[in-house]
Amino acid sequence: MDAxxxxxxxxxxxxxxxxxxxxxSVVLVAITLLHVAYTTYAERKIIGHMQQRIGPNRVGxxxxxxxxxxxxxxxxxxxxxxxxxxxxxxxxxxxxxxxAGATSLAVIPIWQNFVIANVNTAxxxxxxxxxxxxxxxxxxxxxxxxxYSFLGGLRASAQVISYEIAMALALVGVMMLxxxxxxxxxxxxxxxSPFKIYAIPQIIGFFVFMVAAIxxxxxxxxxxxxxxxxxxxxxxxxxxxxxxxxxxxAEYFGMIVMSMLAVTCFLxxxxxxxxxxxxxxxxxxxxxxxxxFFYIWVRATLPRYRYDQLMGxxxxxxxxxxxxxxxxxxxxxxxx
Amino acid sequence: MAPTLEIIKKQQxxxxxxxxxxxxxxxxxxxxxxxxxxxxxxxxxxxRSCDPRIGYLHRGIxxxxxFRTYSQAMVLTDRLDYxxxxxxxxxxxxxxxxxxGLEVPRRAQIIRVIVxxxxxxxxxxxxxxxxxxxxGAMTVFLYCFRDREWLLDVFEMICGARLTVSYPRIGGVxxxxxxxxxxxxxxxxxxxxxxxxxxxxxxxxxxxxLKRTKGVGVVSPEEAVNLxxxxxxxxxxxxxxDLRRSAPYLIYDELDFEVAVEYEGDTYARYRVRxxxxxxxNKIIRQCLDKLxxxxxxxxxxxxxxxxxxxxxxxxxxxxxxxxxxxxxxKGVEVPVVPEGEVYMATEVPKGELGFYIVSDGTGHPWRLRxxxxxxxxxxxxxxxxxxxxxxxxxxxIGTLDIVLGECDR
Numbered sequence: 001m002d003a004x005x006x007x008x009x010x011x012x013x014x015x016x017x018x019x020x021x022x023x024x025s026v027v028l029v030a031i032t033l034l035h036v037a038y039t040t041y042a043e044r045k046i047i048g049h050m051q052q053r054i055g056p057n058r059v060g061x062x063x064x065x066x067x068x069x070x071x072x073x074x075x076x077x078x079x080x081x082x083x084x085x086x087x088x089x090x091x092x093x094x095x096x097x098x099x100a101g102a103t104s105l106a107v108i109p110i111w112q113n114f115v116i117a118n119v120n121t122a123x124x125x126x127x128x129x130x131x132x133x134x135x136x137x138x139x140x141x142x143x144x145x146x147x148y149s150f151l152g153g154l155r156a157s158a159q160v161i162s163y164e165i166a167m168a169l170a171l172v173g174v175m176m177l178x179x180x181x182x183x184x185x186x187x188x189x190x191x192x193s194p195f196k197i198y199a200i201p202q203i204i205g206f207f208v209f210m211v212a213a214i215x216x217x218x219x220x221x222x223x224x225x226x227x228x229x230x231x232x233x234x235x236x237x238x239x240x241x242x243x244x245x246x247x248x249x250a251e252y253f254g255m256i257v258m259s260m261l262a263v264t265c266f267l268x269x270x271x272x273x274x275x276x277x278x279x280x281x282x283x284x285x286x287x288x289x290x291x292x293f294f295y296i297w298v299r300a301t302l303p304r305y306r307y308d309q310l311m312g313x314x315x316x317x318x319x320x321x322x323x324x325x326x327x328x329x330x331x332x333x334x335x336x
Numbered sequence: 337m338a339p340t341l342e343i344i345k346k347q348q349x350x351x352x353x354x355x356x357x358x359x360x361x362x363x364x365x366x367x368x369x370x371x372x373x374x375x376x377x378x379x380x381x382x383x384r385s386c387d388p389r390i391g392y393l394h395r396g397i398x399x400x401x402x403f404r405t406y407s408q409a410m411v412l413t414d415r416l417d418y419x420x421x422x423x424x425x426x427x428x429x430x431x432x433x434x435x436x437g438l439e440v441p442r443r444a445q446i447i448r449v450i451v452x453x454x455x456x457x458x459x460x461x462x463x464x465x466x467x468x469x470x471x472g473a474m475t476v477f478l479y480c481f482r483d484r485e486w487l488l489d490v491f492e493m494i495c496g497a498r499l500t501v502s503y504p505r506i507g508g509v510x511x512x513x514x515x516x517x518x519x520x521x522x523x524x525x526x527x528x529x530x531x532x533x534x535x536x537x538x539x540x541x542x543x544x545x546l547k548r549t550k551g552v553g554v555v556s557p558e559e560a561v562n563l564x565x566x567x568x569x570x571x572x573x574x575x576x577x578d579l580r581r582s583a584p585y586l587i588y589d590e591l592d593f594e595v596a597v598e599y600e601g602d603t604y605a606r607y608r609v610r611x612x613x614x615x616x617x618n619k620i621i622r623q624c625l626d627k628l629x630x631x632x633x634x635x636x637x638x639x640x641x642x643x644x645x646x647x648x649x650x651x652x653x654x655x656x657x658x659x660x661x662x663x664x665x666x667k668g669v670e671v672p673v674v675p676e677g678e679v680y681m682a683t684e685v686p687k688g689e690l691g692f693y694i695v696s697d698g699t700g701h702p703w704r705l706r707x708x709x710x711x712x713x714x715x716x717x718x719x720x721x722x723x724x725x726x727x728x729x730x731x732x733x734i735g736t737l738d739i740v741l742g743e744c745d746r
Contacts, residue, residue: 051478147359151381151727220472221544224728231727232365303544304472306728307381 007113024116028105036252037067043296050300077241082144085238089143094239094246097136101253104129108260109184111270111280122183123175126261127168130216133254134160137218140247141235152234155224155307159215162314163222167212169322173205173329174198174265187269197268201332204325206266208318210294213258215314217251219295221302222310259291260284356384359727363392367470367731370741372715374730381726386719390712393745401705405646406432406506406674409702414500416690416709417743419462420455422491423685425504430585431681431692432506436674438638443631444508445586450521450624451494451503452586452685453617457528458487459686459738460610460617467607467735468539471548476538483531486524493517507641518625525622532614549604553721553733556601563717566710567688568613569737572606574599579684587627593620603736610738647673647700672698687711687738711744 041056041064048055056063081090107122109115119125134156141153175181177198178189190198199206215222224234231237236247263269263284272283305313362373371392377384397416401409413428414421426448433440440448465480488498494517495503495510503510539545555563560573570577578595580588596612598605650670676698682691688710695704714737721737722730 047474051475052482053478147357151359155381220474223472300475301538302473303468303539303542303548304728305544306548307726309544309547 021116024114025106028110028116029102032102032105032253032256033249035256036249037071039252039256039292040070040248041067042292043299046293046296047300050297071245074245075242079241079243082146082238084145086143086145089139090238091243093136093140093143094236094243094250095136096139097133097250098246098253100129100133100136101250101257104257105260107183108257108264109187109269110260110284112184114281115184118182118184120180120182123171123181123186123265126257127164127171130167130254130257131160131164133250134216136250137235137247140239144235144238146238148231148233148237149235152231152237155231156218156235158307159218159222159224159310159314162311163212163215163318166208166314166318166322167216169319169326170205170208170212171265172322173202173325176326176329176333177201183264183269187264187271190268191271196271197266199266202266202325202329204321204328206262208322208325209262209266211318212314213262214295214298215310217254217258219251219255220299221304223304224307224310255292255295256288259288259295262291263287361730363389367466368734369466369739372734372739372741372744374718376727376730378727381728383722383725383727383730386722386730388715388718390715390741391745393741395746397746398705398707401702403701405648405700406702407642407644407646409705410504410506411500411502414502415742416707416746417459417685417687417711417740418499419740420459420686421500422451422455422503423459423683424690425502426452426586427681427683427685427690428692429504429506430683431679431694432674434681435677435679435694435696436506436642438507438641440508440638441635442587443512443628443634444504444636444638446624446627446631447509447513447636448504449586449588449591450513450621450628451491451501451509452683453620453624454487454490456617456686457614458484460614461487463610463686463735463738464535464607467732467738470731470735471545473539473542473545476535479531479535479538483528490517490520490524493520505637505641505644508635508637512636513628518628521621521625525618525625528618529615532611536611546604548728548732549607549736550600550602552603552725552729553736554600554602555717555721559720560601563720564713565688565717565737566713567684567686567738568596568606568609569688569714569717571595571597572609573601579682579689583682585681585683587624590627591620591623593623603732606736642673642700649699649701670698673700674698682708685710687740687743688714690743707743707746709743709746711739711741712746714739715744 044066045055045063056066059065059069081087104126106116107119107125109118137156137160138153141149141151141156144150174186177193178186180186180189190196193201195201218224236244239247267287268283270281270284272286276282357378359376359378360373361376362368363371368374373389373392375387375389377386395415397412401412404412410425410428410432413424416424461480461484465477465484468474468476468480491501491503492498494513495501497503555565555573557573557575560570560575565573566577574597576595576597579585580593581595593616594612596609596616598608650672653671674696676696678693678695680691680693682689684690689708690710691708693706693708694702697703717737718730718733721733725733
């Protein structure tokens with residue numbers, strides 16, 4: 001029995017008994033959760049080495065069980081809800097963030113045959129969901145009924161709205177080149193384009209996208225909504241225990257989803273210089289890890305922007321750049 | 337709607353729009369450097385007014401000193417600016433010595449200059465670390481701590497303590513430098529100038545750092561003097577004022593060093609001043625080490641220095657005095673331990689001008705001790721510097737003034 005038949009048989013049974021999508025979702029979420037856990041570990045380890053210290057090394061060999069210990073600790077902690085918060089909104093806000101972040105995974109193709117929902121408007125779905133994810137942040141800031149949370153929530157809303165535009169405009173170039181919003185089609189179109197990846201013809205778009213993605217996921221140097229030295233912890237200052245962990249999770253989900261999107265739209269998805277037999281998504285993961293490393297590297301190097309400077313960067317530099325990119329792409333498309 | 341109601345409604349609306357947003361920053365806030373509490377009135381993110389509240393770390397050092405002998409009170413000065421405790425100790429000892437008219441041996445003076453400058457480097461390193469962390473640059477923080485650790489180890493070699501050293505004593509220093517300490521310090525002074533560019537490459541050419549510090553918290557020279565700023569915060573505004581030069585104490589007048597001055601008066605200028613000062617301090621330590629070799633074997637405590645267990649009150653000495661009728665009588669006469677009088681001695685500590693004002697009534701303990709703490713004055717300058725800036729800049733302003741609450745609250 002060859003692999004194709006096996007796959008088809010498995011597909012048939014899964015469709016019959018579980019529904020393939022459900023199975024794929026569970027696998028994908030489980031793998032991503034594991035990735036999230038070990039991204040936190042990698043972040044602490046890499047930043048540790050960049051800062052000439054060791055990083056976690058107590059729990060398990062080389063501290064490898066640290067993320068699991070962290071999760072256990074956060075789950076067993078008391079979920080404190082302050083008296084004067086808006087209880088329902090306060091309780092539901094972290095879930096909005098997390099669910100919106102995790103749902104984006106559904107439309108991202110990890111491999112040609114591994115995409116849960118191969119929809120034609122995948123890019124739009126992702127953009128919509130990433131906006132929704134910041135909705136949770138804003139709600140958390142508002143419902144906490146605390147000064148710092150409120151400021152953090154305000155910053156988050158302003159920041160995400162401005163950088164959403166830049167990000168969407170940066171992706172327009174990709175859409176124009178690929179002629180599709182379907183991510184599988186974008187990857188395939190990319191591989192058949194002269195440069196194999198869109199990061200080269202779309203270099204401006206790629207740059208704008210990466211900057212906007214960092215801002216979108218509230219990472220340094222754009223971590224204003226949770227600026228520790230100014231707003232203590234920003235929007236989640238009143239959260240504790242598992243709800244705090246959910247926000248944390250949502251941030252890393254966002255980071256991974258944005259990196260996946262960058263891999264898909266600019267770096268050629270699951271295609272690589274040669275095929276690795278048996279592991280079709282090897283190149284996808286490799287590119288993903290590189291981008292996550294990039295995120296961590298940036299965090300170790302750069303200081304934080306100020307609120308008005310962040311807005312200036314978004315509106316005065318990134319959006320005009322993205323618009324320029326669209327014009328250039330259009331010209332190339334017309335001339336070629 | 338009736339016109340009056342309309343006016344009331346309008347006023348209410350305006351009032352609603354005009355209502356300030358109060359934020360209580362501190363005393364347990366990650367970037368208020370201890371327990372400073374700031375009462376902020378915000379408009380959006382812009383600071384309309386800022387009202388510092390202090391006293392959360394008050395331990396009554398000034399009052400406590402009145403119930404300690406001078407040697408015991410010296411230990412309390414460790415807890416003023418706990419980051420550069422050696423410099424505080426030296427300042428206090430100099431004040432008491434000035435009161436007693438003590439001449440400190442040359443070797444002790446050189447050693448005191450070395451520990452003062454070591455404390456300066458320690459303090460500036462910690463300042464850079466926390467200032468960078470406030471602005472968001474995490475890596476500089478740990479780089480600085482790595483090098484500060486080295487100096488703390490040297491302090492440990494010198495006197496056994498790392499943070500609250502209590503190393504100098506009235507009339508000299510407690511222990512002499514051994515050869516290992518001198519070797520280690522030579523090694524440090526060789527290596528440290530190579531470490532400073534490491535921090536500078538991380539932040540000096542960083543556009544975000546420049547954007548966050550240039551033009552933030554600008555003070556003109558006149559304003560700086562009026563606000564009472566001293567130390568690097570004053571020199572960042574272009575005022576040439578360094579007590580090591582303008583009122584030299586110890587052996588500073590023999591040393592070749594430059595007073596670091598910058599003219600912009602913003603956060604970045606003050607950062608440059610401190611970076612320069614670290615280089616100069618390194619140079620001073622180097623020169624002092626050479627001078628130390630010349631005085632090898634000389635005493636480090638003055639012969640007439642008071643004992644560490646100095647008496648608390650006045651000492652009664654039996655004295656034969658002629659009696660008008662009986663010829664003579666043996667009578668106890670109170671002899672002052674330190675001369676009566678008052679004295680003010682200011683030294684240039686890393687934060688600015690640290691002054692000790694002592695009133696003595698002749699007993700072994702100060703009748704009144706008053707400390708002029710630079711951090712106290714600098715905190716009162718925060719509202720002037722922060723007004724009109726954003727919350728993020730306030731954090732930079734607190735950082736750039738280099739305040740330590742232990743010194744402010746005393």
